[in-house]
Amino acid sequence: METIVEKSLEEQFEEKIANEIRIEPKDWMPDQYRKTLIRQISQHAHSEIVGMLPEGNWITRAPSLKRKAILLSKVQDEAGHGLYLYSAAETLGASRDQMIADLHSGKAKYSSIFNYPTLSWADIGAIGWLVDGAAIMNQVPLCRTSYGPYARAMVRVCKEESFHQRQGFEIMMTLCNGAPAQKKMAQEAFNRWWWPTLMMFGPKDEESPNTEQSMRWKIKRFTNDELRQRFVDMMVPQAEFLGLTVPDPDLKWNETKNGYDFGEVNWEEFWNVVKGNGPCNKDRIQTRVKAHEEGAWVREAALAHAQKRAQREAQKQEK
């Protein structure tokens, strides 16, 4: 009896997915769908929050007041995006505290790209241009993802992100049109960020365990390799426009596939960074843990005060 009911719920769910009807928080959904979403959305939220750190590293050293204001508002946006995403995950029954605990314990992952250091001002340009460029490619399809709150959060994120990539490109353009020292700075940053950015699309399709199910459930809309190819095709002309050399000797236009052939990503490095051995993995998590732990007394105080106030008001009403 019970299995029959279960099956019909599952069928209804599959039907909604097939008909592009969004799944909403209180709707029945398979456990695995819920788990996959919590994992993906919280990972995404963590990436926004950890992603504040490499760029935040240059807020106090931004070279002009205009750049400082732009960078600060961009990093602040990332905090906002992290918040939207945590909210979306909370509609699935995950608590923010638990998600943060998982990040701090290493149980939850975040985008490996943020485990690389920002060594010069040009890195801020490179991150905006390349990393946000890659993030947008990943994110735009998510605006149509099957889970309603996630899709709505992503619409908001994408709308706000549109300036992020442009400001990065503008920084790169200014540097590339500037003094030789600036151009050098830009090329070096490009060299350092190009390959890690290509890694952002995730492992090769044949090595991506979650892709197939996620595609079926329309959580994901394109495969890792599809997006990576698109990204390369989009960025190479932009690099040429800037006068930057793509650090890939195997890069070549392929007329038959109407796209670029490019060299193999260093997957050993990729898996190493995923495993926690990137240049900044330890620092990033330590920084987050420190902020959270040092904030504990603040959060407690606010809660304690709210309770005192509520009690006082209740007493007033009794009188």
Added chain:
Amino acid sequence: MNMQKEWPLWEVFIRSKQGLDHKHVGSLHAADAEMAIQNARDVYTRRMEGVSIWVVESKHIHASNPDEAEAFFDPANDKVYRHPTFYEVPAEIKNM
């Protein structure tokens, strides 16, 4: 005490301009209502998206049960007479 407790979750509704309804935009954490409104302002109106904010603690929201959605909402389906196009108006009659 409640040392480990998270700040409560609040749902945020924003009126984007005068004349429109408040619309649900998302949620956030805050220790009290005052802070929830301020946080909503800082989180959800950074680009002048609002002229008015409502917040309500999430636990106070009661929702219809999606399993009963058919019983709840389908009956309205056949009440075509609630829609203006149900009625025939002679062509001579203007402004109705």
Added chain:
Amino acid sequence: MELAHTTNTAAQSYSPELRELLFQYTLQLADTSLILGHRLSEWCGHGPILEQDLAMANIALDLLGETRSLYQYAAELEGQGRTEDDLAFLREAVEYRNPLLVEQPNGDFADTILRQFLFDGFHYLLLKQLQNCPDKRLAAIATKSFKEASYHLKWSSEWVIRLGDGTEESKHRIEKALDHLWRYSGELFQMTPVEQELHKAGFIPDYAQLKQQWDEHVAKVFAEATLEVPKNVFMQLGGKTGLHTEHLGYLLAELQYLQRAYPGLEW
């Protein structure tokens, strides 16, 4: 940035002396919001909770916006072809005119909140008056920033209350912050020769009056926060005349790094 293009016929008719005074004063206001905005921006990514991270960044951005309008106007008043960035990035520490309070390090959240609260009260009251400044540009900048400062004051006042009347630990921390920072509050209201001249000329309010209102607000908030207003504290002065604490040098070393390392480039 429309403020930058408002023609200011009054400024052209100023005597060289008055123009110089206004330049000095505008610079002082700009330095003040720059340094405090910079300090707040150091919190970005490190706040006690995500929601407050956003709140502090918003205040920093407000201050930075005010900073830019003020430096742009100061550069025009000076008329030497310097830009907002020249003024912000290419002066020596002794040339900065911000009060000592705003350059104090962030410390813990209680230190940051208290520094903000002491400043916000002053900022709010000053801008309220400056909206009527006969100098149209300063009045316009004040009008825009006053709205922002009203929110800042509300935010920091509520946090002082939460921390003061929160837990034992938060009370202890805000009292410690008070013990450290109160001594820098007097300078806000101590009028420099430039400020005295401008007050005489009818451009800026009497700070003694602002102080009265400030005292009232502080007393009200502290009462709610169950904090005592410190008495007989020796006040540290100097920032507004260029004698800073040791903290400013490090702040500027970071702030000015790229402009100093690569002179004369566009960014």
